[in-house]
Structures are given as structure tokens and as C-alpha cells.
Amino acid sequence: MARKTGSHSEITGPRIRDAALRLFARHGYATVSMRQIAAEVGVQAGALYLYTADKQALLFDLMQDHMINLLAAVEALPQMPTPQARLEQFARFHIGYHLDRPDAVFIAYMELRNLSPENFATIEALRRRYEDYLQTILQDGAFALPDPKMATLALIAMLTGVTNWYREGGRLSREDVQTLYADMALRAAGVAGGAAQSG
Amino acid sequence: MARKTGSHSEITGPRIRDAALRLFARHGYATVSMRQIAAEVGVQAGALYLYTADKQALLFDLMQDHMINLLAAVEALPQMPTPQARLEQFARFHIGYHLDRPDAVFIAYMELRNLSPENFATIEALRRRYEDYLQTILQDGAFALPDPKMATLALIAMLTGVTNWYREGGRLSREDVQTLYADMALRAAGVAGGAAQSG
């Protein structure tokens, strides 16, 4: 800390991104200044511009990386035999993945309007691909949903909402929450028997 | 328009609030300047301070009014005979009320972190009262939910999510959306037969 000079390009870049992620999530992109980010990393503001073109690029890169990683993770899930198992797997995955990355998730949902139009379009396309993954599951006849597209958006909103209140070490464990939400998702989608009715 | 002087205290105040509501929702509290709000109303920036102590008070008043009106509206709903009917009524109400006030809703959910700590506590208390209204419904034995508090948060997140995608004049009517979401909420809460299975 407080080291004044030296070569740290492999380390400073990620640290800038980590600091920006945390600060943007906590205070909002528009509120956070480049000086704050620099102070968090322990460099001067000017040094940030060796690693990012500008503040907007910093936000965009964080969101794009998050969405690309999310997509890669969901598409790497093992194939499940039944529509019900696929939906349950998705619900558990979505909650687990989002609980692991609260800052990235928060930014991805809250800072869309601070993206430039072109950057917004790129992120929206990635998000749409993620939604399509769930929609494909829900389109299976086993669910008989009148509107799978709408159900997709409803379920994703429900599952993502867990990040608004879940706190590590609280009354419910991560597993509890995954089970309870997966059950609600299965029931909402019209499956009679959820995974575990807890009781 | 472009009138330069005169007495408009009864009219300028509400117009400032309307402009702030629209601009905050569209661009975010932190991004919008007092000059932008003033320009939208047609006065100079300094004139705003005759109607609000500062920018923070403007945001707080908008959020507080929204939450108070929302609470008054939900508490004025006619009493329904069964738990299922109460949940369906709540789901339809929540969606209808939120679709009618997209800007206020957006601000109430997105700008919480831009409130001062004291103002945040006030708004959170109001939100908690609204959640309690639904939680009371869900605590009825008819639903047999393992965790009514969590189910409350899950359902509110799902229902509120409709504001992220619904557009007037789109594929689904307001009534369609209310029906489909109410059905999903009823099923998620563990009620076998929803209001209308649409088929």
C-alpha cells in the first residue's frame, strides 16, 4: 500500500475493475467518481486511463463480462431428463449464481440506463439470450403455460428478487432458499409436485 | 410558456415534482441536474429552491408520496371472503397500480440508495408495511407455505417485474397480464385451481 511507483499492469487492471464493481454496486455508477475508484485502488485518478478508455467503458466491461460468464455457466449445465428437472435446475442455478455475485448482479440490473445506446444494445442482446434459455424450458408442453414468454420474465424477476433480501448467515440457508424458490417456480409453472414440500 | 414573471406558486410546485418524477425515472436521480428540472418546468434553477429545500428533499417527497398513496390504496381494497380471493385481488391490484405509475414505481425501487440514511429508513418502513399486507394474506393456513415471509418477497418481486417489460398496446392487454400473473401467484402460493387457466 502507498507504494509510489513501479510496474503493476497485470495487477492494477483487475484491482481497478474490482473496486469499480464494488463502488458502482454500492453507490451507483453516476455517483461514483473516477477519483474514488483510484483512491480505492491506491493510485491517482490519471492512472486509471491506462486501463480503461473512459468511465463508460469501465461500466460496460463489467456488465458484459458478467453476462458472458452467466451465459457460459448456464449453457454448461448438465442436460436433465425432464422439463421439471430442467426448470428446477435452472432455478437453483440462477439463485446460486446470483447470490455468489451480488455486486455484478446489482449493476447488471440497475445500471442499464447509464449505458450508451450501443453498449445498451449489446448487453440487452446477451440478456435476451439468457432469457431464451429459460423460455425454451418453459415452452415444453409439460407446463401448459398460456404464455411462456411472459412466464419466463415473471420467473426470472421472482428468482432474481432473492438478491434484494438474502443475507449470508440469516435465518434461511442458501440451500433453503434455493429449495423454496425452486418449489415456487415449479408450482407457478404449473407442476403439481415440487421437489420438496418441506414438512 | 416562456412567461418571465408572475405568481404561480400553486402550479409551479406540482409541475416541478412532475418534471422531477419523469426525469429521475428516465435518467436517474444522480444524473439529473436541478438545471434540467428547471428547464423542463420553464423556470431558472434558483426558482426551484422556493419549492424544495434541496435535491434530496425532492427525491424523498416523491418516494414518500408514492408509498403513502400505495398503502392507502391497498388498505382501501374491499374485504374478500377467502384467502385465495384475497391473494388474487392483491395480485391484480399490485399490477394495475404499478402499471399506472411506471415512473413512481421505478424511482421507488431504483433510487433507494440515493436517499439519505434517515430518509431511507422512513421509506423502508413504509415498504415493510406494504409487504406485511401481503404477508398477512399468505400466512393463512389455506396456502401452507413453509415460509410466508420469503414467499411474500418472492411474489412481490415477480409481480413488480411486470413493469420492466409491459408496454401499452403490446401483445398482451392489461387484463391479460393481470390474469396471467394472478394465476401464477396463486399457483406459486400453492392453490390448486387458479382464477382462470386460460384455455
Added chain:
DNA sequence: GTCTATAGTACGATAGAC
């Protein structure tokens, strides 16, 4: 009640020394 003008501060981004 609204205006013009401005004090005081903070910002994003860049230039040039080391």
C-alpha cells in the same frame, strides 16, 4: 415569484515530469 449572477466545489480527462 422569478430572474441573473456567482460562489464554491467537484468532475472527467489529459499533459508532461519522473
Added chain:
DNA sequence: GTCTATCGTACTATAGAC
């Protein structure tokens, strides 16, 4: 690669004329 210093701009909020 990081620093110091700074340019040009924008902001919130206030003071004082009308």
C-alpha cells in the same frame, strides 16, 4: 506505470435585483 498539475466544464445552492 504512476505521479502531479491542470484544463475545461458542470454542478448545487445562494445572494440580490426586479
